[in-house]
Amino acid sequence: MTDGRRGDVLSPESFVQVVRTRSAVRKYTTDPIEDDVLEELLDAMLSAPTGSNAQAWSFVVVRDPSALRRLRAFSPGLVGKPQVVVVACVDGSRLDQASHDGAPELCVTMAVNTLLLTAHAYGIGACPVTSFRSGVLRVLLALPDEIEPVFMVPLGYPAGERQMSERRPRSEVISYEVCGQHTPAVGP
Ligand SMILES: Cc1cc2nc3c(=O)[nH]c(=O)nc-3n(C[C@H](O)[C@H](O)[C@H](O)COP(=O)(O)O)c2cc1C
Numbered sequence: 001m002t003d004g005r006r007g008d009v010l011s012p013e014s015f016v017q018v019v020r021t022r023s024a025v026r027k028y029t030t031d032p033i034e035d036d037v038l039e040e041l042l043d044a045m046l047s048a049p050t051g052s053n054a055q056a057w058s059f060v061v062v063r064d065p066s067a068l069r070r071l072r073a074f075s076p077g078l079v080g081k082p083q084v085v086v087v088a089c090v091d092g093s094r095l096d097q098a099s100h101d102g103a104p105e106l107c108v109t110m111a112v113n114t115l116l117l118t119a120h121a122y123g124i125g126a127c128p129v130t131s132f133r134s135g136v137l138r139v140l141l142a143l144p145d146e147i148e149p150v151f152m153v154p155l156g157y158p159a160g161e162r163q164m165s166e167r168r169p170r171s172e173v174i175s176y177e178v179c180g181q182h183t184p185a186v187g188p
Pocket residue numbers: 022023024025026076077078079127128129130131132163164165
């Protein structure tokens with residue numbers, strides 16, 4: 001179908017398969033991530049939505065092995081030895097319009113989730129990481145005052161099987177029409 005509703009980009013089933021099989025990956029092989037693949041991941045990441053399309057974000061891509069070692073040393077949440085780390089930041093210098101001042105971290109989070117899913121679609125493992133020392137990161141990456149790191153995203157080809165995490169039952173977390181009504185009403 002090419003009517004703009006279904007299947008004109010990718011079959012919905014294929015997309016849902018990518019979404020539902022993603023998991024945090026914390027063990028990586030030593031295989032490098034190809035330059036063109038990395039560029040695709042970054043371009044996809046930048047297609048994420050932002051409040052008022054402010055794009056108040058900035059990303060630092062770290063590939064240098066000794067720089068990666070230093071990042072790992074100061075980031076308790078960064079497990080394993082990734083080939084690349086993308087540090088996703090809010091760019092405070094873009095926040096001069098009141099309409100989107102409240103939620104720049106949400107926009108960065110949207111970008112990070114897009115990166116996670118795109119990486120998985122390419123067979124690359126990733127993990128959102130917030131346990132790091134911002135002060136040290138500022139120095140290591142020469143971040144100016146207006147750039148605030150929000151997430152680190154390690155990337156690498158997965159070593160071993162993916163471990164899928166449990167999810168709470170949907171009957172517990174999804175309501176219909178009003179909060180707490182867990183049975184769907186009959187459709188319109
Ligand atoms: C806001 C946030 C912060 C996280 N920080 C870390 C972290 O510092 N280190 C880590 O290994 N995983 C971190 N994670 C990954 C979660 O542990 C993981 O997503 C969760 O256990 C669910 O597993 P799954 O992603 O495999 O479904 C973080 C995830 C989120 C959403």
